[in-house]
Amino acid sequence: MSYTKKTTYYFDNPGPENTSDAALFAIERAEELGIKKVVVASSSGKTALEFQKSISGTDIELIVVTHVVGFTQPGVWEFPKDLAERMESEGVRIIKGTHALSGLERAISRNAKLGGSSRTEVVAETLRRTVAIGLKVAVECTLIAADQGIVSPEEEIIAAGGTAEGCDTVCVIKPSHTASYFSLQVREIVAMPRNR
Template sequence: MSYTAKTTYYFDEPGPGNTKDSASFAVERAEELGIKTIIVASTKGGSAEIFADAVKGTGVSLIVVTHVVGFSTPGVWEFPKSLADKLESEGVRVIKGTHVFSGLERAITRGGAKLGGASRTEAIAEALRKTVAVGLKVAVECTLIAADQGEIPVEDEIISVGGTISGSDTVCVIRPSHTSGYFDLQVREIVAMPRNR
């Protein structure tokens, strides 16, 4: 039997105070494994800016996945367009896509229809949130969004980063899949996560 020793980092608490360290750990593991892409979730741009600084000069590309337009307010994109333009001019991809673990399902169970109950999709999301970390659910969802938009190949490992409410606190190595092949996705390593959730 063979194994490779890797460092895993545990934050005492979740939250935005872990974002700079998460960026550092993500770049560190990408360089160790020869991974060429980091994906980070960012709602209003704070995490995006920190990660953009962290990848400069490393040869690692950055994809920022934002909330969809209308996530909080109909017709409104929460991510500042001026920041998206600036990041894209620096070679960072900024994408938005329908949330895989909510989207239409949420309209049925909680939205205008209010039919009640929970969907199987929401059960998967809740399992990821509660048994491991909210950031794991976010990282997996952002990976699916990026794969479905053709931003990443599904054959290559990537680093994906999510957080708890705001900031970044969960860093994972993931072998991606498209949403339609969800169970082919593999979370291969958890590089960092909050212990207390």
């Protein structure tokens, strides 16, 4: 029998108060496994800044996935443009991505005439409800980064997401593109909230 013993961290509750610890746990596991890319969701920039602080002094690349323009209101990008420009000048990659696990599907399910859930939304809801909302976010950000060619199905990455705000879930993922979703593997849960 062959196995590896690893530490998993459990936050008592979800939320932004876990962000700094989640960032430290992400970098700790990346260094332990020799992983060179960390993908994290950030809509306001606060989580991105916390992760940038944590990778300081390492050779780990930080990839921040933000909402697309128009996510909350038409024509508006939530992520502060000046912060994005500063972080990019410091080596952080900032990408905008349509939610791979909802996108156009959400427009159809929210339409009163069409209604109903889509198969894609069922996948998203399954991740949210059976493991953690942050896992769904981490998986989705990984798909977005893979579809933009920033991470490869040939590597392992650290991916992190949260519940509404901040970060409370960290995992090791072998990426895939959205079109080959079922090739994606969540290989390790590094941290997550116990109470959801």
